[in-house]
Amino acid sequence: MSTFEALREQLEEAARAFGARDAVAGILSGMVDDVGRALGEEPEIFPVCHHSPASALAMARRLRDKRPSVIYLELCEDLAPLLEELRNCRLPVALQAFASELDGFPAAWAPLSVIAPITEASAEYQAIAYALDTPGVEVVLVDRSTDHVFQWEPREEPSAERKEPEEGEDEDDAALHGDAVGIEIGDLRPGFAELEEHLLHHGKVRHWSEWWDQYVEQPLAGADYATYRQVMVLIGSLFRRLRPERPGRDRRDEDRERYMWTRMREHLAATGADPSECLYVCGAFHAASRVEQFGLSADAEPYEITPRTGTRWSYGLIPSSHSAIEAQFGLAPGSVSIAAATFAKALKRGGVTPFRLEGQKGAAKRKAPKPSRAPAAEPATDRLSGYLASPPVLDGLDESELLGWCVDIVRLARRNGYLSSTADAIAVFETSILLAGMRGRARPTPYDFQDAAVTCIEKDSVPGRRDVRRLCEILLGGDRVGSVGYESLPPLARDVLDRLEPLGLDLTKRTIQRALLDLDADPALASCSRLLWILRRLLPDDAVRPIMGSRELGERSIQESWDLAIGRNQRSIVELGYEGVTVEQVLEQRLRRAVWDPKATAAIALEAVEDATLYLGGRRFADELGARAVELLAAERTVDDAPEVLRRVRRLLAYYRASEPELPAWCEAFVTEGYAHYCTLLPTAFTDEDTGVRQVGAMLGFLFGMESLALSLGCDHAQLELAVRQSHPEAPAKVALLWAARSQLGMASLAELRERCDELLANPLVIPSFPLYMSGFVQALVPFPALAALVVEVMSKAFARLPDAVLLPWLPGLITTLREHARELVPVLVREAGRTFPATLGAVDAWAPPWEASAPGAGAGAAAPAGGPVSELLAARPDTCDAVAALLGYPGGWTETASASGAAGALLVRHPETSAAVAVLLG
Template sequence: MTTSTFDALREQLTTAAEAFAGGPSAVPGILSGMVDDVDRALSERLEIFPVCHHSPASALAMAKRLRDKQPKVVYLELCEDLRPLLDELRNCRLPVALQAFASEIDGFPPEAAPLSVVAPITEASAEYQAIAYALDTPGVELVLVDRSTDHVFQWEPDAPAGTAAPEAETDSEDEAALHGDAVGLEIGDLRPGFAELEEHLLHHGRVRHWSEWWDQYVEQPLIGADYATYRQVMVLIGSLFRRLRPGRRGLGVEEDRERYMWTRMREHLASSGADPADCLYVCGAFHAASTVAQFGLDGDAEPFEISPRTGTRWLYGLIPSSHAAIEAQFGLASGSVSIAAATWDKARRHARVTPYRLKGQKGTREPAKTPVPAPPEPVTDRLSGFLAAPPALDAVDEDELLGWCTGIVRLARRNGYLASTADAIAVFETSVLLAGLRGRRRPTPYDFQDAAITCIEKDVVPGRRDVRRLCEILLGGDRIGQVGYDALPPLARDVLDRLAPLGLDLEKRTIQRALIDLGARPELASCSQLLWILRHLLPDDAVRPIMGSRRLGERSIQESWDLAIGRNQRSLIELGYEGVSVEQVLEQRLRRAVHADRATASGALDAVEQSLLYLGGGRLTDELGARAVELLSAERTVDDAPEVLRRMRRLLAHYRATRPALPRWCEAFVTTGYAHYCTLLPTAFTDDDTGVRQVAAMLGFLFGMESLALSFGCDHAQLELAVRQSHPEAPAKVALLWAASSQLGLLSQADLRTRYDDLLANPLIVPTFPQYISGFVQALEPVPALTPLVVEVISKAFARLPDTVLLPWLPTLITTLRDNARELVPVLVREAGRTFPGTLAGVDTWVPPWSERPAPAPVGPVPSGPVADLLAAHPASYEAVADLLGYDRTAGAALRPGEAEAAALSVRHPETAEAVAALLGCTAQPASP
């Protein structure tokens, strides 16, 4: 091609730009530069094929060009280290994504882990056509020339862990999240560099979003164009968006990628001796218009110096993808990829082009035979005619539009809409009307979608699929890919093999019910164990128990599971990046958890419990327990004290029931915790940032495990000294301190009752009395023997507190019990059940045991005799009996001390008097009236 090929076009565009601008401006320079970019790209000896990601026009042109040229070497813009994955595509159902994953990084900031890169592949894409042709055609070599995944993060330090892509509206969040937070790679990201241009194009194009503009003004005109026209137009568009990028934002990284790719292609040509005429370079249209010095094979620029990779160990695999996931990751409009797939199917049938498909791939047919290569055509100016000619106006495809209209009505009725034949007619007419208003003769899928929403969706019902989603389903749906068994990592295949006795097809995306009866089929115990491990490792909806549980010392005989492993195939595949078995992955995760920077003692105890449940204990459990001791001794706060107490109690109960002696780490944890909490107790009582529940948990640990700690060599004086040194001011903590003093014998229950009575009698303290009760309730954790007294205090509070104090306090009491003492409520309820009458009739005559009783009246004449003399001689005995029977010993003071009481008791209870007399060695005589 000569330099004068596009001179006429350059002069025509420059003249038009100057006339339009009315004077000197940057527009003529931009247009002239665009023509230069097209001229340079098409004059290169190595044929450049510009593409756009997931473009039906690009895929169709690629299929045609591959059959005509039959290149022997295909250079593809894709990360060079992903090449081994391409051979596994034949074992998958598209769309899928190539993934590079790194959880343990070397050379990047530690907080950046894990690193993940995905490159989605769909059947309606030019890159898949090139891959299928190269892999299934003998003698053809496929070379990936883009930077490695390691360089992706080296060159983009601002986004080391990947940023979440804009989310699109989807029917299922699971489908949109198939790629997770991985960094997405696409070939040919053609989109304006700034919002003003995009807004201008959308406004004047009478479309809503960029995907619709691209389909209307690029895809549809190019899908039927010849190869030369397609190639020139794509390079022209790539040059336009490249030159309009303001301030060359982000262009430095893109130019480095171009230098990288041209350096790799030169190296390959030099080492292989391939003829550039037999090669094809597939890249994005943006890179086809490159201006770097290394561009082309005939340049004399120095080769680009490629930096070495870091020490990060990358793991590679295939994960399932979907149209919704691609749209969400790359910011495309909802349904645009499905519409592109439908356009691809229609275009290839219309053009009678047989696409390339990998042999043996699921859901595909064998490709047609490759024809004899055609001689290359001379490059001529096709842009002048293409840009000057008006767009071809296609007639309304009534059969296609009628099929859409009847199909959406049928689908809407199936989903609960009151749609009829009249709605189908209205959708048809409205589609034609909208297309006319937007300046197009043939309604597009987007016009049809707007018409269907207008005519059918008259209201929005929660829980029902909207009409926009129904249109996407009708036009192609959200196709979801699947990675085949042979392409799975060893861990995923091992999981499927070990669960095979369940008799379920776990590769399906539906939810399946698994019933396990370990009594009838004990061989399924291994499946049950594996499911519990997967429950711990996979997302909650992947493996969900319906019946059965797994706790320390507990095993279910019958279990029922809802399994959606096929739907969560991506998560299962990523487990394969961490190890060769799920047990190894769990072991590594537990070790990483307890050695993390923010690891806590409660988290380490949880890891100990997980190792006992799923890995059977052993050396790993002892290692995790020893780490828990280290973490507890290093903690300077007691925020996790409730969790530490709860988990340690459960572990001690398990070991006592299953082993003759406690492990060494348990002994160390008890002694370390006893000394640790004794040291922190005075500070925790006075620290405002330490809650009442935390202090109660500390006391629960100290009192509950004191006997065990003392047997291991701890000193009781340490705890008593810590309590004596505590001087809280908050009412709730004061109540806790009183309870602790009572447990240590420093304060009797009678003195404790007196203190609470004094608080209720003090009008200055009455408004804060509920806070004392809150602390007293928390004291049941370390001192459960105070339960009757707590019920008594709460009862007195309800009886004596004024309504102005009591009513505002009731919600606080309920929320406090629910949030901080949930497990103590049953204890209070049981004690209240024993204290209060069980029937409604008994309430009227019930007298609280803590209230004062009236003195009983004497019955009959006061007797006299030996019994009265005996009891008078031994006053301690009858006083004890009187107290036991609930009588007031002060009655009858006019008689001799104790004589009236003794006489009355001997008359009413002669058997008791005789028993006491016999005990004292006397003979009881009947009392004479």
């Protein structure tokens, strides 16, 4: 008769007594078989649950009793070199594998990241600390590699999905793991939703973490090793047998188990280790495995492990936190902090000495236990029958502990703005006992206390940043945040800390620190300033934030002020270290990758040129990126980025003209290529409905603004004239743009442009679309800033001539149109209007519009007489007119008459609007 035969018969008889079907009896019987199978295998299987205090306590006891020489651990095998680095860290931290450049995976998955968090209250840490600090003991990681984690992911689905932080959770700490895939040892949670709902309902608890703490953690905290082991395998078997069938997930779980048993067999064969001196630490779910490779005595064919892909993985440690672990694995907020507090309390109560790595930050020094001979293996006995049949042990009320919680939560609440008092402390005490009694336990748990505090203190609003639930988590242990020591940081992170040392700040702290840089008084800080600006470009916005100072082309800050939170963003700096040795190298790689991306545009390349000039200095790399910008511009078939291209190339040209003796070759090539490119696309852009007026205005800005440089480099002005003549837009805004361009090319005079605007205002059918014409005229200020006076004039005429019945419905459309299409150009109009209109209210009555005063009695745009102040000025300075006449090929010559005769006088008579405009300017 087997060890568990009596238990099997009892369970089958109970199933028949309750009228259950044969399937239920089979499940119960199979669970007993799984327990017997797991206990009878070698190496000894140690089932655990992820971040379980009961598992950590049982592990510490078993390691001191058994003294295994080899520990097989369910953890990604390629993370093994990182284990020794845990000595330099403050837990919790996470082992990480990171890859930004993929080979063999879909490009949309990049970057890939896998993390395995480690806390002190976990069985895996106890095993690692024992193995690393005990001579002659080896820890072997046997789980699939990080590369295989993604090899087994379905290709049609994303590899990871970030879970949003819970309400009241610190988002910064919850995001410490980013979008990484979490690897955990012992994920014990029902895969059957109805089963979990049934357990929560009958357990009178709110979430799974509370059920697990009440019905598994607390009973097993003081149980002997044999009972712990059998109960954990039984729970793993139950959840495994009752979960719904999911072929993909089931296959991956079974492949993991085949992988681990294959690696253990390979290690035993290579080293000749005695299986009786080995310990296999795995999740309770995998301890109840039914794969054919389970156990060393299995006769199944060896599992074939596929080779890794060509992806290059980087490895390191990143800081973690309790809230990050909870967010990563879907645990209730505060559950990991409560587990850590439970573990610390159990250590004091049970007298268990845990294993801690020597020299680890935050760990107290301890004496190494004296080695003892491992006891002989005890025969497996049935502990489940007594455990399942006996009622739960009800701990007595610990009044001193509960009173301390109640007093401390009231004090903490008052500090955070709550109007709590002694009466609230009494209410929390009594409510905690009441809730515990309603839930069938004599001793209130931290979850009962938390619910009672929320009920009695929260009232109707949260006065500060933290609510009562969060305050309870802080009281019961807080969100402990780990850090990676200097020695375990990658070279880039160490280089950053070394180069910022002149600031005199402790950048490992998680607080925000203010750095003040007086670059004139201490020029040595210039290198720190340059590094901070690069970090500003590479790190999240809250890591390095400038308060005073800027970094623009051609500018230099005298003083700078920074808010630094580098310690809080240690994970981001560590991941930068996976990309290069220095931040300059990382920035160069990112810029080069951005401009050679298949979706790169000329605007992106120009931005990269500007960043390279600002942050890296030198000309070689900037010229390389500039040459790529020329290629991208020539290959573009749309003009969507024309405004950005114009803005950036203007800024770069101004910088090079001010700081360099000559323009770089790529700038000249970009101007000539852009001139021909935009001339070619201009007629199509005018008629294309998908091309906005802002884009067309930017194209004209490039063509007219860069024309002098383009012509000096060999471009032909006829290209621009031909492109404008071939343009035939229908949209009102583009029509206005075309009129402005034709006037600039001499195809239409300014007077004709005024007449057309007057005709539009006089036509009642055009009035509703007049805001669109105005939008086009405003966009024309980009290539033709001299038109600002005309735009102000036309808008003023509209407000002066249109009746209220037409003006009031038309005004909202004008405002929304200008806001949508010309937001950045409206200030130009405001400044021009300020120069045109009188500055005081008293001057308004005597003020006459300049467009009416310029031609009295003739209307706007009429020819002004050649005489007057203009002719007098020209007659007083004849050399200027003679020089202009000579350039135009006319002979000089002046008469003493009031009307300037000769070539200059004939020119003035032929073009009277020029004289009129100058006369207006002269008043």
